[in-house]
Amino acid sequence: DIQMTQSPSSLSASVGDRITITCQASQDITTYLNWYQEKPGKAPKVLIYDASTLETGVPSRFSGSGSGTHFTLTINSLQPDDIATYYCQQYDNLPPTFGQGTKLEI
């Protein structure tokens, strides 16, 4: 199985900050990567797919980049509504696997 390693595991930032979360795959996954936002009691929501494509309806302050084994999720101009846990997930091979999550606090 492909291992996904996310960092940091938690992050404290302020409204208006720019933050970056990284995700490293244990092998080349080209750009087969999703980024999710998970809020308490809610299902994970796709923010970015194919590593850099913004899901419909997601604010443009979210962006994704990377290919191969190294990926980043960037949130520009952090908003209070962005308090959540963020996960990466690869879909290059079954089984799909997830990073361990990054808890964002503002």
Next chain:
Amino acid sequence: QGQLVESGGGVVQPGRSLRLSCAASGFTLSNYAMHWVRKAPGKGLEWVAVLFYDGNDENYADSVKGRFTISRDSSKNTLFLEMNSLKVEDTAVYYCVKERQQWLVVGAFDFWGQGAQVTVSS
């Protein structure tokens, strides 16, 4: 985009069984691979199982292989997860998840149901 609504969760004793349902609307279930993913308390997301779009192939995580069965009723546009020989470590919120593209089976998820809580406890 559609909607997925899970049901059937609850509290069950170790060794017992439970069946989850996931009713799909807004799209034809049988055109897509469908997955179950779970989130245990204090842990991350874990993929559980996939049913291929043709309905003839399935794949399971090692942790549930031989105990869980994924299936569907195309006439009701509903996905199921039959869980047998449940263990305490199966306690989690179980999500029904749709593959983004038709005829693809890679785990490229696009949207998720709201989840069903399964608690295994004596």
